[in-house]
Amino acid sequence: FLFRLFPLREHGMNWRAKPLTCQEIKAFRKSKEVMDRFLRAYKLMLGFYGVNLVNEETGELERAENWRERFENLNRFSHNNLRITRILKCLGEMGYEDYQVHLVKFFLTETLVEETLPNVKRSALDYFLFTVRSKEKRRELIHYAWQHFKPQSSFVWGPRDKLQKYR
Numbered sequence: 229f230l231f232r233l234f235p236l237r238e239h240g241m242n243w244r245a246k247p248l249t250c251q252e253i254k255a256f257r258k259s260k261e262v263m264d265r266f267l268r269a270y271k272l273m274l275g276f277y278g279v280n281l282v283n284e285e286t287g288e289l290e291r292a293e294n295w296r297e298r299f300e301n302l303n304r305f306s307h308n309n310l311r312i313t314r315i316l317k318c319l320g321e322m323g324y325e326d327y328q329v330h331l332v333k334f335f336l337t338e339t340l341v342e343e344t345l346p347n348v349k350r351s352a353l354d355y356f357l358f359t360v361r362s363k364e365k366r367r368e369l370i371h372y373a374w375q376h377f378k379p380q381s382s383f384v385w386g387p388r389d390k391l392q393k394y395r
Contacts, residue, residue, distance in 0.1 A: 233269040234318035241310065253321055266322055273315060277302060279334065287327035289334045299344050309351035316359035329365045332356045336369065340376035353385055367394065 235248045248256075256262045271281050274289070278298025282288045292298065302308050312335070319328045335356055339349035353373060360366040370386045371394045377383045383391070 233266075233273075234314050236314065236317050236321060238317075240314060248321070257323055263322070266318075270315065270319070270324075270327070273311070277308070277312070287324065287330040289330050295344075299338070302345055303347040306347065306351075309348060309355070312348075313351065313355045313359060316356055320359060320361045325361050325365070328360050329362070329369065332360055332369055333372065336373050336376070340373060340378075357385065 232245075235245070235252075237248045237250070237253070239245070239247055256266070267284070274281055275292060276298065278292045278295035278301075279289050280292045282290050312331075316328050316331060319325070319331070332352070335345065335348060335352040338345045339352050345352075357366065357369055357373065360369060367386075371391055374380065374383050374386060374391045
């Protein structure tokens with residue numbers, strides 16, 4: 229199901245699902261109907277995870293009303309982390325790089341600052357962060373994660389000297 233909603237140029241867990249070609253991605257991105265469906269699918273999955281898309285222009289997110297119940301599900305079932313990684317990668321393929329940044333920052337905030345998703349923390353740091361296509365935005369997110377990681381001395385996702393100098 230998810231591989232159809234969020235196709236990628238790589239094989240996922242379902243080896244029967246054919247990876248997208250560059251030509252298919254270009255065609256999808258040109259089709260208003262496909263992009264509208266993609267956005268609806270994204271909102272649907274966000275709702276499942278207890279998240280609302282606040283602004284379609286920017287990709288800004290917030291907790292949904294049912295966030296406590298949905299976050300409990302996220303903490304209990306780690307297979308959701310693979311799905312989130314797939315969604316993040318697909319956002320990049322479809323030209324929604326800003327959406328990637330907001331979704332990753334949302335999970336970094338919930339795991340490192342709010343501490344509501346302790347069982348998602350490792351995936352957020354090991355996988356979600358590195359789906360972000362923009363090198364500059366990825367650096368900003370790594371710095372944000374480093375600022376909120378406890379203990380900071382155990383942070384292994386970036387060189388400490390560069391993190392301390394980052395502006």
